[in-house]
Amino acid sequence: xxxxxxxxxxxxxxxxxxxxxxxxxxxxxxxxxxxxxxxxxxxxxxxxxxxxxxxxxxxxxxxxxxxxxxxxxxxxxxxxxxxxxxxxxxxxxxxxxxxxxxxxxxxxxxxxxxxxxxxxxxxxxxxxxxxxxxxxxxxxxxxxxxxxxxxxxxxxxxxxxxxxxxxxxxxxxxxxxxxxxxxxxxxxxxxxxxxxxxxxxxxxxxxxxxxxxxxxxxxxxxxxxxxxxxxxxxxxxxxxxxxxxxxxxxxxxxxxxxxxxxxxxxxxxxxxxxxxxxxxxxxxxxxxxxxxxxxxxxxxxxxxxxxxxxxxxxxxxxxxxxxxxxxxxxxxxxxxxxxxxxxxxxxxxxxxxxxxxxxxxxxxxxxxxxxxxxxxxxxxxxxxxxxxxxxxxxxxxxxxxxxxxxxxxxxxxxxxxxxxxxxxxxxxxxxxxxxxxxxxxxxxxxxxxxxxxxxxxxxxxxxxxxxxxxxxxxxxxxxxxxxxxxxxxxx
Ligand code: NAP
Numbered sequence: 001x002x003x004x005x006x007x008x009x010x011x012x013x014x015x016x017x018x019x020x021x022x023x024x025x026x027x028x029x030x031x032x033x034x035x036x037x038x039x040x041x042x043x044x045x046x047x048x049x050x051x052x053x054x055x056x057x058x059x060x061x062x063x064x065x066x067x068x069x070x071x072x073x074x075x076x077x078x079x080x081x082x083x084x085x086x087x088x089x090x091x092x093x094x095x096x097x098x099x100x101x102x103x104x105x106x107x108x109x110x111x112x113x114x115x116x117x118x119x120x121x122x123x124x125x126x127x128x129x130x131x132x133x134x135x136x137x138x139x140x141x142x143x144x145x146x147x148x149x150x151x152x153x154x155x156x157x158x159x160x161x162x163x164x165x166x167x168x169x170x171x172x173x174x175x176x177x178x179x180x181x182x183x184x185x186x187x188x189x190x191x192x193x194x195x196x197x198x199x200x201x202x203x204x205x206x207x208x209x210x211x212x213x214x215x216x217x218x219x220x221x222x223x224x225x226x227x228x229x230x231x232x233x234x235x236x237x238x239x240x241x242x243x244x245x246x247x248x249x250x251x252x253x254x255x256x257x258x259x260x261x262x263x264x265x266x267x268x269x270x271x272x273x274x275x276x277x278x279x280x281x282x283x284x285x286x287x288x289x290x291x292x293x294x295x296x297x298x299x300x301x302x303x304x305x306x307x308x309x310x311x312x313x314x315x316x317x318x319x320x321x322x323x324x325x326x327x328x329x330x331x332x333x334x335x336x337x338x339x340x341x342x343x344x345x346x347x348x349x350x351x352x353x354x355x356x357x358x359x360x361x362x363x364x365x366x367x368x369x370x371x372x373x374x375x376x377x378x379x380x381x382x383x384x385x386x387x388x389x390x391x392x393x394x395x396x397x398x399x400x401x402x403x404x405x406x407x408x409x410x411x412x413x414x415x416x417x418x419x420x421x422x423x424x425x426x427x428x429x430x431x432x433x434x435x436x437x438x439x440x441x442x443x444x445x446x447x448x449x450x451x452x453x454x455x456x457x458x459x460x461x462x463x464x465x466x467x468x469x470x471x472x473x474x475x476x477x478x479x480x481x482x483x484x485x486x487x488x489x490x491x
Pocket of ligand 1: 190191219250251257280281283
């Protein structure tokens with residue numbers, strides 16, 4: 001079982017000019033990951049490369065050297081000397097690595113806290129690593145838990161609530177005003193990047209009818225086709241405005257395109273029916289004076305920015321709650337990891353005990369197969385069998401315990417007491433143990449009690465072993481079963 005580590009850089013530690021030097025294209029990732037797990041000491045690995053982070057999550061024979069090998073490998077891949085990266089690359093090991101993976105998956109480490117994209121990117125990176133055989137039990141368990149943690153953080157906190165960019169806030173605002181956009185006519189003015197984002201958000205918010213108008217008709221048609229909307233000529237702007245309940249405008253015009261003269265006509269044509277104008281543009285597309293007209297509700301980018309900031313503040317608060325969930329989950333995961341370390345010991349313990357039980361049972365069965373035994377004899381033999389198995393299993397631990405001294409003795413007594421849930425009676429009053437340290441008192445008492453029990457058990461095991469030399473059944477049924485012994489010899 002190896003140790004988890006993380007090596008990488010993100011928006012927190014490196015500007016885009018450095019991040020882009022280390023970034024890997026999608027088609028490069030499978031090859032890079034395959035080479036990563038061929039590095040000395042690296043057992044498992046995945047690589048995530050997005051515009052905000054380039055990171056390797058790995059499992060190594062020992063975290064520190066494996067992380068160092070990974071770091072050197074990444075820099076060699078891009079022929080980057082350490083001087084170019086400065087302190088941009090970070091490394092986390094063990095518990096810190098677990099916390100980091102959980103935080104990334106939950107979008108607590110994202111530039112826009114709570115954004116949904118990172119989870120999909122992580123799932124896909126995990127899938128790619130799995131396809132090239134670079135993941136194993138530890139990374140699998142860690143990532144699957146990370147996805148579970150992300151789900152918890154999203155559902156139990158408000159981290160993903162409230163739009164965090166201007167174009168989605170424009171749509172969120174319209175949804176808040178109208179409740180439901182499905183039956184509303186929406187006009188998008190402009191067909192550039194912001195209009196495209198807004199139109200996409202409109203579509204996912206359930207808007208059925210989206211009209212796009214733009215100075216160049218071709219771009220209007222392209223955007224309309226992308227979002228299954230309708231393109232309208234720029235010359236028809238006034239008529240399109242009159243037909244719209246919601247207008248989202250984001251052109252690069254230097255002067256307002258939504259002017260008071262146009263809106264006087266528009267409001268009249270609409271019989272002053274309410275309409276909402278969301279102006280994302282800087283400089284503004286809408287003359288502020290149209291907001292004074294009856295039936296026109298105008299929002300500019302500052303209004304939207306206030307909503308964005310309020311949403312981000314809300315998310316930051318939710319992130320504190322999210323961080324507590326991550327902490328709790330990370331502690332649980334570490335418990336599982338520690339559990340994995342003792343699995344071989346537990347398996348060996350079970351095997352050894354089963355071996356003793358099976359061997360003794362087999363010997364008894366063989367002995368009993370030679371003639372018929374009365375129910376009483378059988379019951380007695382069974383009783384002795386169970387006693388013998390218990391004693392044999394406990395023989396070595398009790399011998400080791402007896403031969404222990406000082407702190408080792410105290411630790412072993414405490415361990416045995418805890419592991420077997422023992423309630424050990426005090427063997428001697430505290431006054432009988434002059435000079436015993438207060439902390440060692442209980443342990444010494446327990447040790448005495450166990451030592452006396454040990455004497456008893458050892459004597460019995462010795463007797464059993466001596467009996468074994470006489471006959472198999474006598475070994476099991478020793479302790480005064482002379483009658484059985486005689487009958488067995490006769491049989
Ligand atoms: P863009 O991709 O360059 O698109 C600009 C759009 O404006 C195009 O559809 C263009 O039409 C149109 N346009 C330019 N000049 C015009 C004019 N004189 N009259 C009518 N239409 C005109 O720009 P963008 O990034 O989407 O930005 C649009 C607006 O949003 C800008 O005011 C910007 O400041 C603001 N904004 C941008 C961001 C951002 O992150 N990008 C964020 C907040 C606000 P053609 O197709 O005919 O050229």
